[in-house]
Amino acid sequence: MSYAIQAEGLVKRFGETTALAGIDLTVPTGTVLGLLGPNGAGKTTAVRVLATLLSPDEGRATVGGYDVVEQGHQVRQLIGLTGQYASVDETLTGTENLVLIARLLGIPRDRAKARARDLLQEFRLDDAANRAVKTYSGGMRRRLDLAASLVGNPRILFLDEPTTGLDPVARLDMWDLVRLLVADGVTVLLTTQYLDEADELADDLVVIDHGKVIATGSPDHLKAQVGAQSLVVRPARAEHLEVVMSVVRDLAQVEPEVQGERVTAAVSDPALVPAVVRRLDDEGVILDELTLRSASLDEVFLTLTGHRAEEPEGERDKEGVSA
Amino acid sequence: MTTTDVSLRTSSNRPAPDRPQDIKPRVTPVEGLRQTLTLAWRTLIQIRHNPWELGDFSIQPIIFVLLFTYVFGGAIADSPTEYLQYAMPGIIVMNMFFVTMYVGQGLNMDITKGVFDRLRSLPIARWAPLSGRILADMVKQAWSIVLLLVVGFILGFRLGTSVAGLAAAFLLIMFFALCFSWVTVLVGVLAADPEKVQLFGFTVLFPVTFLSAVFVPIETMPGWLQPVVKANPVTILSDAARGLMVEGPVARPLLLSLIWAVAIAAVFAPLSVRALRRRV
Numbered sequence: 001m002s003y004a005i006q007a008e009g010l011v012k013r014f015g016e017t018t019a020l021a022g023i024d025l026t027v028p029t030g031t032v033l034g035l036l037g038p039n040g041a042g043k044t045t046a047v048r049v050l051a052t053l054l055s056p057d058e059g060r061a062t063v064g065g066y067d068v069v070e071q072g073h074q075v076r077q078l079i080g081l082t083g084q085y086a087s088v089d090e091t092l093t094g095t096e097n098l099v100l101i102a103r104l105l106g107i108p109r110d111r112a113k114a115r116a117r118d119l120l121q122e123f124r125l126d127d128a129a130n131r132a133v134k135t136y137s138g139g140m141r142r143r144l145d146l147a148a149s150l151v152g153n154p155r156i157l158f159l160d161e162p163t164t165g166l167d168p169v170a171r172l173d174m175w176d177l178v179r180l181l182v183a184d185g186v187t188v189l190l191t192t193q194y195l196d197e198a199d200e201l202a203d204d205l206v207v208i209d210h211g212k213v214i215a216t217g218s219p220d221h222l223k224a225q226v227g228a229q230s231l232v233v234r235p236a237r238a239e240h241l242e243v244v245m246s247v248v249r250d251l252a253q254v255e256p257e258v259q260g261e262r263v264t265a266a267v268s269d270p271a272l273v274p275a276v277v278r279r280l281d282d283e284g285v286i287l288d289e290l291t292l293r294s295a296s297l298d299e300v301f302l303t304l305t306g307h308r309a310e311e312p313e314g315e316r317d318k319e320g321v322s323a
Numbered sequence: 324m325t326t327t328d329v330s331l332r333t334s335s336n337r338p339a340p341d342r343p344q345d346i347k348p349r350v351t352p353v354e355g356l357r358q359t360l361t362l363a364w365r366t367l368i369q370i371r372h373n374p375w376e377l378g379d380f381s382i383q384p385i386i387f388v389l390l391f392t393y394v395f396g397g398a399i400a401d402s403p404t405e406y407l408q409y410a411m412p413g414i415i416v417m418n419m420f421f422v423t424m425y426v427g428q429g430l431n432m433d434i435t436k437g438v439f440d441r442l443r444s445l446p447i448a449r450w451a452p453l454s455g456r457i458l459a460d461m462v463k464q465a466w467s468i469v470l471l472l473v474v475g476f477i478l479g480f481r482l483g484t485s486v487a488g489l490a491a492a493f494l495l496i497m498f499f500a501l502c503f504s505w506v507t508v509l510v511g512v513l514a515a516d517p518e519k520v521q522l523f524g525f526t527v528l529f530p531v532t533f534l535s536a537v538f539v540p541i542e543t544m545p546g547w548l549q550p551v552v553k554a555n556p557v558t559i560l561s562d563a564a565r566g567l568m569v570e571g572p573v574a575r576p577l578l579l580s581l582i583w584a585v586a587i588a589a590v591f592a593p594l595s596v597r598a599l600r601r602r603v
Contacts (some may be wrong), residue, residue, distance in 0.1 A: 074347075096368060
């Protein structure tokens with residue numbers, strides 16, 4: 001198997017903060033790797049190192065077989081980058097942005113314009129082609145960002161949180177675009193804070209926290225490991241909490257948690273629900289609520305690390321973007 | 324593969340790649356130069372979308388000329404036209420300092436908005452984003468100098484030397500602008516946002532340009548201030564420009580101006596490049 005991306009022991013520090021504390025990852029050619037983690041986990045820093053925007057303090061990485069430090073120019077000829085911090089110029093129009101990039105890549109003027117036109121049409125931006133990007137909606141903006149990173153037909157694509165802040169329709173739209181690229185054989189490294197996104201798009205997952213890899217594997221493997229779903233049970237009367245706890249503990253084979261008047265437990269088998277209902281009914285417990293919901297990233301993290309994902313702030317500082 | 328209602332006008336058969344698939348080891352200087360021109364073009368078409376910017380570096384200098392000529396002119400010299408003969412070269416110099424702020428502001432905007440990262444992820448010369456920005460700024464400089472001269476001539480400014488002198492003054496001011504741009508590049512890299520860059524313009528450039536002999540002759544100032552004003556490169560450059568365009572000594576202020584320009588670039592270019600490496 002050939003690898004499009006290989007990284008070994010990547011370390012990056014910003015002053016006191018260690019953004020990457022030794023990251024290993026490999027992405028086989030033509031697959032999608034989901035880099036999953038909360039804000040400030042080091043996802044963006046990892047992408048910036050692999051996209052040659054930052055030099056690692058330790059470790060090494062190759063992209064398309066080229067060393068990201070020694071052969072940055074070669075790497076840049078193979079990659080496309082779309083991310084929170086790799087943006088288009090919002091004072092220019094969609095066409096101008098794409099023509100600019102095509103011209104920078106050495107494509108002659110006529111073909112640059114044709115390429116821009118094709119991409120804008122492909123991404124359903126042809127109506128907005130001659131409008132300044134600052135008038136675009138969030139979804140249009142992301143589509144243009146993605147189009148901009150595809151001008152040079154990259155074989156390896158970095159998508160840094162491609163759907164953060166998008167509405168559900170625009171998100172599904174982005175997912176479809178990514179799938180089409182993958183169908184073309186493009187290797188994708190995708191960072192996300194959403195478990196469902198990683199689940200939808202990625203062949204393999206690497207979960208990072210505090211700059212360290214804390215879990216790897218396929219989405220199914222990972223879900224089985226952490227419990228794909230959460231069972232939430234709230235008895236009508238508080239004195240039944242103990243009974244509910246013991247029933248859930250018995251059937252789910254995990255230690256449930258009590259939050260307020262709710263008992264929650266990570267479960268991987270949906271067939272558990274009817275069993276729990278029957279047992280509680282036998283015990284004469286009346287329920288106010290019984291739900292099975294997908295595990296949030298927070299729960300994945302709780303299971304994997306024993307602590308909750310941090311509050312979504314401070315990534316910029318941690319990633320050393322602001323001066 | 325799941326599908327959604329979103330229709331996509333796309334096929335998996337992309338057009339053949341436009342980019343040659345052979346991987347090149349480095350950018351040639353010619354390619355770097357072409358990329359510089361492309362990036363300068365980008366900065367200049369921004370003006371088309373934001374005509375206010377054009378107003379900024381067109382109307383502001385015109386207001387300066389009008390204001391100083393008609394408000395101060397009568398008091399400082401005998402008549403506005405006579406004052407223009409003294410002040411015009413200095414006003415051009417002062418305006419040049421303000422226009423250099425666009426380099427820092429634009430660079431800062433690119434960094435904070437993420438455009439800079441996008442550019443750096445492309446296989447282009449490492450220096451092209453910066454040189455493109457500076458080149459575009461030189462075009463803005465040339466435009467505003469020409470504009471100032473036109474307004475000056477309309478108001479009654481007369482060349483005291485020759486067209487060659489005027490051309491030399493133009494080139495000197497452009498060269499100084501090029502070197503001084505490095506100061507604003509540094510400010511642009513270090514500032515947290517574009518507003519802070521503008522703040523630098525007001526709190527540092529404004530007093531420095533006014534602490535000069537641009538508007539009034541040094542002899543009218545208190546004795547303790549005179550050495551400061553004399554040493555100010557704004558004064559020196561204005562004197563050189565005045566010598567080249569109107570009258571007065573040329574050799575000494577010209578030489579000193581060139582020394583200042585080169586010294587500023589020698590100090591601030593490496594500082595800027597280092598700061599840029601650190602920030603991005």
